[in-house]
Amino acid sequence: MPALNSLDHVALWVADRDAIADLCCTTLGMHVIERTDDFTLIGADARQGKLTLFDAEGPRERGSLARVALRVSDADRAGAELPELEGLRLELVHREGALDYDLDHVVLRVADPGRVAQKLVDLGFEERDGRLWIADRFVELEPGGEGDEPERPLLNHLAVLVDSADEHIDRARELGVEVTDIKDAPNTYAGFVRGPEGIRIEFVEHKPTFSLV
Numbered sequence: 001m002p003a004l005n006s007l008d009h010v011a012l013w014v015a016d017r018d019a020i021a022d023l024c025c026t027t028l029g030m031h032v033i034e035r036t037d038d039f040t041l042i043g044a045d046a047r048q049g050k051l052t053l054f055d056a057e058g059p060r061e062r063g064s065l066a067r068v069a070l071r072v073s074d075a076d077r078a079g080a081e082l083p084e085l086e087g088l089r090l091e092l093v094h095r096e097g098a099l100d101y102d103l104d105h106v107v108l109r110v111a112d113p114g115r116v117a118q119k120l121v122d123l124g125f126e127e128r129d130g131r132l133w134i135a136d137r138f139v140e141l142e143p144g145g146e147g148d149e150p151e152r153p154l155l156n157h158l159a160v161l162v163d164s165a166d167e168h169i170d171r172a173r174e175l176g177v178e179v180t181d182i183k184d185a186p187n188t189y190a191g192f193v194r195g196p197e198g199i200r201i202e203f204v205e206h207k208p209t210f211s212l213v
Contacts, residue, residue: 049103
């Protein structure tokens with residue numbers, strides 16, 4: 001199975017993306033990397049972990065997305081309370097030498113953690129120490145989900161950075177996993193699959209001409 005290089009971004013459906021983007025840029029060390037008619041991409045560095053905010057009618061249902069943790073290099077700032085994003089809890093964790101406000105991990109609440117873990121391992125995640133790793137970032141599964149994403153979920157998708165999206169798309173098809181979309185954008189090429197319990201996964205590659213900052 002081809003390797004997953006990093007957790008590239010967490011994409012959310014939100015009712016007021018401009019207000020949320022402004023809040024994150026004001027209270028966190030993020031900036032608007034890209035804004036289109038459909039989404040706003042925010043983060044500390046375009047090549048590291050980011051948040052993508054997609055327009056949607058509110059209110060949204062939490063569904064599987066329990067928490068998103070961001071890294072900070074200053075241990076005294078870890079654990080500080082952050083503003084919630086439409087009910088989503090953000091938290092800070094200390095990582096020595098980290099880029100501040102880079103993604104660290106995501107916590108998902110699912111009905112069958114064992115089954116979800118195995119399906120994500122099949123898609124390239126590495127199971128270790130009870131977590132699902134993507135290089136030095138991870139996804140943690142908690143029991144208690146409903147078994148499928150609600151009609152109006154907060155989570156749009158989780159995106160993992162890869163060398164070749166096509167390799168992962170082909171692998172997903174071999175596994176019988178539904179490929180829901182393929183996007184060829186100016187800076188990225190990506191394939192989307194419907195993962196376990198309706199959790200969408202994006203396999204995204206940065207093109208050699210990648211120019212976002």
